[in-house]
Amino acid sequence: MTDQRSQAEIVRQSLKRRYRKERRFRAYGIMAIAIALGALLILFTDIIGKGYTGFVKTTITMDVQLDGEMMYLDDPTDERQIKMADFVEPLVQALIKEIPGATEDDRKQVRELINPYASVTLRDALKANPEWLGTTQTMTFLTHTDVDVYVKHAGDDAYSIKLNDQQKTWVDELLERDVIETSFNDVFFSGGDSRDPSKAGILGAIVGSLLTMFVTLILSFPIGVAAAIYLEEFAPQNKFTDFIEVNINNLAAVPSIIFGLLGLAVFINLFGMPRSVPVVGGLVLTLMTLPTIIISSRAAIKSVPPSIREAAEGIGASKMQVVLHHVLPLAMPGMLTGSIIGMAQALGETAPLLLIGMVAFIVDVPDGFFDSATVLPVQVFLWAGSPELAFIERASAAIMVLLAFLISMNALAIWMRKRLERRW
Amino acid sequence: MQPANLLLLTLVLAIVAYWLGYARSRSLAMPLGGIRHLKSLPFYYGARAALWSGIPALIVLGLWAAFQGKVIQMIVIGGLPEGIIPATDGEASLLLSKISNVASGALPPGFVEAPIAEAAERLQALRTQSRFLMSGLVISVAVLAGFLGWLRIRPRLNARSQVESILKWVFFACAALAILTTVGIIFSVAFETFRFFGKVPFTEFIFGSHWSPQTALRADQVASQGAFGMIPLFTGTLLISAIAMVVAVPVGLLSAIYLSEYAGRKVRGVVKPLLEMLAGIPTVVYGFFAALTVAPFISDLAASMGIEASSQSALAAGAVMGIMIIPFVSSLSDDVINAVPQAMRDGSLALGATQSETMKKVIFPAALPGIMGGILLAVSRAIGETMIVVMAAGLAANLTANPLETVTTVTVQIVTLLTGDQEFDSAKTLAAFALGAMLFLATLLLNVIALKIVRKYREQYD
Numbered sequence: 001m002t003d004q005r006s007q008a009e010i011v012r013q014s015l016k017r018r019y020r021k022e023r024r025f026r027a028y029g030i031m032a033i034a035i036a037l038g039a040l041l042i043l044f045t046d047i048i049g050k051g052y053t054g055f056v057k058t059t060i061t062m063d064v065q066l067d068g069e070m071m072y073l074d075d076p077t078d079e080r081q082i083k084m085a086d087f088v089e090p091l092v093q094a095l096i097k098e099i100p101g102a103t104e105d106d107r108k109q110v111r112e113l114i115n116p117y118a119s120v121t122l123r124d125a126l127k128a129n130p131e132w133l134g135t136t137q138t139m140t141f142l143t144h145t146d147v148d149v150y151v152k153h154a155g156d157d158a159y160s161i162k163l164n165d166q167q168k169t170w171v172d173e174l175l176e177r178d179v180i181e182t183s184f185n186d187v188f189f190s191g192g193d194s195r196d197p198s199k200a201g202i203l204g205a206i207v208g209s210l211l212t213m214f215v216t217l218i219l220s221f222p223i224g225v226a227a228a229i230y231l232e233e234f235a236p237q238n239k240f241t242d243f244i245e246v247n248i249n250n251l252a253a254v255p256s257i258i259f260g261l262l263g264l265a266v267f268i269n270l271f272g273m274p275r276s277v278p279v280v281g282g283l284v285l286t287l288m289t290l291p292t293i294i295i296s297s298r299a300a301i302k303s304v305p306p307s308i309r310e311a312a313e314g315i316g317a318s319k320m321q322v323v324l325h326h327v328l329p330l331a332m333p334g335m336l337t338g339s340i341i342g343m344a345q346a347l348g349e350t351a352p353l354l355l356i357g358m359v360a361f362i363v364d365v366p367d368g369f370f371d372s373a374t375v376l377p378v379q380v381f382l383w384a385g386s387p388e389l390a391f392i393e394r395a396s397a398a399i400m401v402l403l404a405f406l407i408s409m410n411a412l413a414i415w416m417r418k419r420l421e422r423r424w
Numbered sequence: 425m426q427p428a429n430l431l432l433l434t435l436v437l438a439i440v441a442y443w444l445g446y447a448r449s450r451s452l453a454m455p456l457g458g459i460r461h462l463k464s465l466p467f468y469y470g471a472r473a474a475l476w477s478g479i480p481a482l483i484v485l486g487l488w489a490a491f492q493g494k495v496i497q498m499i500v501i502g503g504l505p506e507g508i509i510p511a512t513d514g515e516a517s518l519l520l521s522k523i524s525n526v527a528s529g530a531l532p533p534g535f536v537e538a539p540i541a542e543a544a545e546r547l548q549a550l551r552t553q554s555r556f557l558m559s560g561l562v563i564s565v566a567v568l569a570g571f572l573g574w575l576r577i578r579p580r581l582n583a584r585s586q587v588e589s590i591l592k593w594v595f596f597a598c599a600a601l602a603i604l605t606t607v608g609i610i611f612s613v614a615f616e617t618f619r620f621f622g623k624v625p626f627t628e629f630i631f632g633s634h635w636s637p638q639t640a641l642r643a644d645q646v647a648s649q650g651a652f653g654m655i656p657l658f659t660g661t662l663l664i665s666a667i668a669m670v671v672a673v674p675v676g677l678l679s680a681i682y683l684s685e686y687a688g689r690k691v692r693g694v695v696k697p698l699l700e701m702l703a704g705i706p707t708v709v710y711g712f713f714a715a716l717t718v719a720p721f722i723s724d725l726a727a728s729m730g731i732e733a734s735s736q737s738a739l740a741a742g743a744v745m746g747i748m749i750i751p752f753v754s755s756l757s758d759d760v761i762n763a764v765p766q767a768m769r770d771g772s773l774a775l776g777a778t779q780s781e782t783m784k785k786v787i788f789p790a791a792l793p794g795i796m797g798g799i800l801l802a803v804s805r806a807i808g809e810t811m812i813v814v815m816a817a818g819l820a821a822n823l824t825a826n827p828l829e830t831v832t833t834v835t836v837q838i839v840t841l842l843t844g845d846q847e848f849d850s851a852k853t854l855a856a857f858a859l860g861a862m863l864f865l866a867t868l869l870l871n872v873i874a875l876k877i878v879r880k881y882r883e884q885y886d
Contacts, residue, residue, distance in 0.1 A: 018778055029682025031696055032675045036754075039747045040702055047709070048718050223598045230595035247602040249624035253801065253871040254864065255808020257835055258609060261860045264842065265612030272493025287605050294602070320588040324858075348706025351810035351835070355842050370426065377708040384712045384815060392716060399709050410704055413698075 047403075051396025054403050057176060057185035058148040060114065060174070061140045062094040062120065075131035087119035091141070098179050099170050109167055115142040119198050135417025145198045145390050147171055159389050168411060182373075188397065189275065192363045193379065197390035200383075202398050204365045207409065208358075208373030211366060216289060216346050221339050223286070224293030225328075228335070231294070232301040233323050246402060252291035259288045260352030268356060275357035279369045284352050289342040296338020300331040333420035340413040344406050350377040374401045377381060426488050427489045430559055434566055436484060438478035441570035445473025448577050456579060464584035472583045475590050477570025481562050488558045503546060523547055613864060616857030623851045624652045629858060631655065635821035635832075637841060638851045652855050654862065656821040660831030664742040664813060665806040665828055671746025672806075673799060676753025681783060683754075684761045705753035709816030714744035719816055728826055733828035734813065736818035745812050748786050749802050756798030760791045763882065787862045797877035804870035808863060810835040 018172075040332035068074050071095070073085035085346075088111065095110050096102045100375040102110055118141035125139065126132055143151075146162040150171060153159040163171065191201030235241040263284035267273045273280050304327050312322040358374050359382065374382070376398060383395035449469035455457045459466055497520055502508070508519070519540070525531040526544035533541040577583070619630070631652015679699065685693050719740035726733035732737075764787050764867035772782040788795075819840060841856035 018781070022778045022780045025783070026682070027688055027799055029686060032678035033682060033699075035675050036679055036702065036750050037695070038700055039750075040698060043705070043709075043747075045714050046713060047741075061744060139759060162798075210747065210817065223601060224569035227601065230592070230599040231659070234592055234595060234600070244599050244602055247606045249875060250868060250871055251602055251605060251868065252734075253804060254609070255835070255867055257620050257810045257838060258613070258860060258864050258867075259807065261842075261857060262605070262609045262612050265616065265857070266608055270494070270612075271490045290605075294599075300604070316585065318588060320591060344704065345859045348704075350708045351814075351839065354839055357843075359670070366528070377706050380708050381811070381815065384708075384715065395712060399712060402706065403709070406704060406706070407701075 011252050014022060032349055032366070044330060047396050047399050051393060051398075051400055053152045054188065054393045054397025055185050056152060056182050057187055058143045058151045058180060058182050059140050060095070060143050060147075060180050061138065062091075062098050062179060063136050064090050064094045065089060065136045065141050066126065066134060066272030068133050073133065076126050076133050082123060082127060085234065087122045088114075091118055091122065097309065098174065100173070102170065106166075109164070110170075112163075113144055113167060113171065115198055116196060118142060142198050143197060145388075147180070148177050148198050149390055151175065151180065178329075188394070192365050193361060194363060195386060200394055202393070202394075202401060203377065203386055204362060205374050205376045205379035205398070206363075206401075207365050209375040211278035211369055212281040212285065212353075212372060212375055213343060213347060215369065216277055216340075217343060219282065219286040220289050220293055220342065224290050224339070224342075225297050225335055226295035227294045228301055229288070229323055229328070232298050232379045233319070233327070234375040248291050248294055251287075252295060255351075256288055256349055257355065259284050259353040263352060263356045274370065274372075276360050276362075276372045276374070277364065277370050280356050280371075281353050281358055281375065282369075284356060285346040288349065288352065289346045292342040293335075293339050296341070297331070300334025300338065301327060302335060304330045308382070330422070333416055333422075336420075337413045337417050340416070344409040344413075345349070347409070348377055348402065348406060350375075350381055353378055364395050376405075427558075429486065430480075430485060433483045434562060437563070437566040437570065438474040438483070441477035441566075441574065442470040442474035444570075444574055445577060446450050446470030448473075448574060449579075449583075452577065452579050462521070462579050463582045469577050469581075471571045471587045473570055473577070475587065476573025477566045480569045480588070481566035484565050485558070485562045488554075488561070492554045492558065496547065496554060499550060500543050500547050504543055508537070508539055510599055518873075522879040527551075537819075577589050586686050602800060607865065613857055613861045615820060616854050617690060617861040618850065620854035620858040623854065630652055633823055635837075636643050637855055650851060652858075654834070654853065654859065655825045657832060657837055657859070659806055659820065659823060659825070660738070661815070661825065661835075663738050663825060664710070664745065664817060664833055665803060667742025668745035668749055668806045669799070669803060671743055672749035672753050672802060675746075676750045676802075677757050677795065679750070680754040680757040680761060680811060684758055685779060685783060699751045702747065703755075705748075706750065707811035708815070709812040710744050710748050711813075712862055714740050714812055714816035718744055722828075731828065733811075734818070734830040734832045736816065737828045738817060738831045739827040741813050741816040744816065745806055745809055748812065749805060752805060753798060755792070756801065757795050760794030760798060760878075761787060761793065762882070764790050773871065788834035793877055794881040797874040797881065800870050800874035800877070804874070805869040807870075808835065808867050810839060834863050838863070 054249045067090065069362045070089050071087060073081055075081055091110050091114050092107055096104070096107065099106075099110065121141055123199075125137075127137070142148075147167075149159055150161050150168065152162070165189060171180060187199065188201045190203055191199060192204030194200040231241070235244075263280060266417050267280050267283055268275060308326050308330065309322050311318065313319075317325065353375060358378050360372060360374065361382070362372050362374050364371075380395050380398050382404065383391045383398065386392065388397075446469060448465050449462060449466045450459065453462045453466070456462075462469075465788055501516060501520070501521060503557050504519075522531070522536065522542045523540055525549045526533055526536055526541060535543065536544075626630060629652050632651060633655045634651040634653045635656050636651050679695075683695060715736075719735055722737055722740050723733040723735050767784055768790060769782060769879065772786040773779070777785070810818065813833045817833060817836055819832055819836065820830050821832050821837075824831060838856045838859050841852055841859075
């Protein structure tokens with residue numbers, strides 16, 4: 001008896017320590033989750049904090065006197081004249097008029113406030129409206145990137161302000177009089193890449209991504225579903241089938257950059273396909289996403305209960321009819337869900353595309369599958385490597401757009417899984 | 425005609441064949457007294473005609489489109505006069521790009537030698553011819569085969585079983601594409617790797633401790649004789665992966681344990697999708713975060729403590745990579761922990777063990793092989809990860825174990841060697857393929873071992 005009691009005593013005495021250990025262990029778990037979620041939070045706030053100003057553009061609105069003599073132009077419909085004409089001078093003159101105290105001697109400093117592409121905007125406007133020559137028009141132009149940076153980040157130490165004190169007071173004054181304004185950055189969504197951050201946009205990259213994704217989708221979805229059907233429904237139990245399965249499982253874990261090497265060696269060097277085009281990008285991403293789609297499609301086929309198959313066979317359907325008429329429609333939501341997740345993965349992929357040359361600097365929005373293009377994640381990579389902080393801001397904004405695409409794709413997949421997938 | 429348009433035309437022809445086959449089977453059935461006298465439904469006769477017309481045409485189209493570029497190049501190069509036939513592959517590719525520039529109008533023909541201008545004309549002519557021939561061939565194959573298929577429609581023909589067996593073969597071909605991809609990877613990488621070892625000895629590559637792939641541009645250049653020793657890359661990769669694992673394994677494992685053993689349904693329902701979100705973020709975003717936020721933070725922090733840290737430290741890249749891998753480790757270990765039979769848990773709790781004791785002394789040892797498998801998969805993921813290290817780790821191949829210094833990795837070097845201008849047969853470019861081969865082998869090995877462990881473990885408790 002004494003022995004037992006003393007044992008109970010020992011246990012009781014150790015209880016406190018053991019419960020403390022229990023609490024500590026639980027705290028470790030909570031801490032781990034807090035670290036992971038904290039990292040997620042920091043990542044998001046960092047990117048949003050860096051990039052939300054990328055959605056804002058700075059413009060300058062002024063009355064431009066389109067004086068033919070000043071521009072060396074008397075016929076705006078003449079291609080040759082329009083090429084030779086001076087479109088910077090009217091802008092400089094208009095701005096000097098807007099700035100009280102600025103004189104002809106300050107023209108260099110004044111000129112540095114206007115975007116280098118503003119003269120192109122003016123030329124195109126005049127080309128479209130030749131009757132404007134000799135009149136005065138109120139027009140809006142982008143400011144120089146340095147002004148843009150100053151307006152948005154005046155107090156921020158991370159940004160180096162390139163304006164001098166004179167220019168700063170001018171800009172402050174113009175801001176107060178609403179000559180310089182900030183507004184939603186539509187240029188960012190309607191242009192291609194550019195050397196000038198104010199002019200740089202992601203439309204080219206988005207179109208490139210869409211073209212690449214289209215190629216990936218129309219290839220990987222049918223092929224993936226067909227392969228899954230074969231492996232689940234028709235494949236005989238033999239070594240060759242096992243070999244196919246081993247291959248698929250391994251390909252799912254091969255680093256994506258290896259697929260880039262494959263694309264470079266096979267599609268570009270062996271088949272002589274052009275570099276940096278959406279078709280080659282789509283082919284490489286197809287090979288990369290196929291294992292994911294096959295694996296999820298197989299799971300979807302597996303989840304269709306055997307009673308469906310037996311019922312169809314019982315009324316005389318052939319094996320192929322059972323699969324195509326009954327199993328496939330029932331498994332389709334699951335397959336679509338898996339494919340959307342696979343496509344989201346492909347949309348965010350960068351490394352293999354670097355190797356097949358989709359890193360080129362491309363200004364134009366691509367207009368076909370065989371046109372040089374870049375994609376959204378590569379555009380982020382290109383801008384992130386720039387020493388100019390204004391480009392970093394654009395890169396963050398582009399990341400936000402990319403994440404918005406990815407999150408909505410994943411949300412769609414989750415919604416579809418909840419709505420369409422049947423539990424048996 | 426462009427291949428894309430031709431593809432569309434082939435599909436249209438297949439649809440036409442479908443309707444013709446469908447109509448013929450119905451008209452054949454009419455005098456017999458309705459379609460119940462046909463062996464198969466009219467749909468299958470139509471589908472059979474469409475497959476007859478479409479499949480051979482698509483095969484011809486695919487093969488032609490894949491190989492026409494190469495064949496035309498060979499003809500153009502072969503047709504050059506004696507004096508300027510290129511001696512090496514590098515010269516050949518230079519010459520070809522010159523010729524195609526002239527042909528596309530980017531370079532005026534007056535700027536180049538006469539034979540090259542002629543070659544450009546020939547290239548242009550061959551391209552037109554090839555396009556013409558391809559269109560003609562594909563269309564005639566589609567029409568002819570479709571017509572043959574159409575002719576052979578008989579009421580006694582078992583169209584359904586024919587269509588089904590063709591479809592089955594198509595499905596098989598899709599599944600076998602996985603094998604083809606693997607073979608493609610192995611061949612493309614192996615071929616260039618062997619060429620590389622023809623230029624740089626295998627032992628130097630494996631055991632050399634100096635990496636600087638800048639080879640001489642001209643033969644008489646003194647400065648750089650490239651060095652291709654992969655040890656610094658190898659250790660750099662290992663260092664960064666090790667840092668990533670130090671972050672990912674404890675955090676991933678502990679959060680998996682907490683979520684599966686302690687957390688209520690509601691908490692799990694919120695936290696799990698959030699953790700999975702970490703896995704869904706593109707690697708380029710992590711790279712951006714590592715290069716522009718974490719790396720400066722670490723070097724500032726180190727500077728404030730009086731330690732010198734590089735602005736492209738291994739620590740920044742490794743830590744961010746670890747964050748990326750957390751959900752990978754946590755979901756794999758979650759599966760494994762949940763696979764441990766409930767009876768073991770109940771037994772341990774019934775003996776009076778606390779939950780943490782049960783976890784540490786019963787479930788964890790039982791799940792250990794599976795967790796090890798998961799960790800190996802995570803390591804292979806870390807080794808092959810590219811964007812984070814390309815953006816946040818440096819290019820300097822240092823042989824160091826100090827996480828605050830700059831190191832470079834295998835994937836960084838592959839990307840650096842293969843982006844930008846390249847000559848295809850220089851040791852520099854080929855080295856990228858050799859590195860790719862090493863990377864492929866290493867990850868393959870890790871995956872095979874890991875999958876074997878995980879499978880064995882699963883069988884144990886099934």
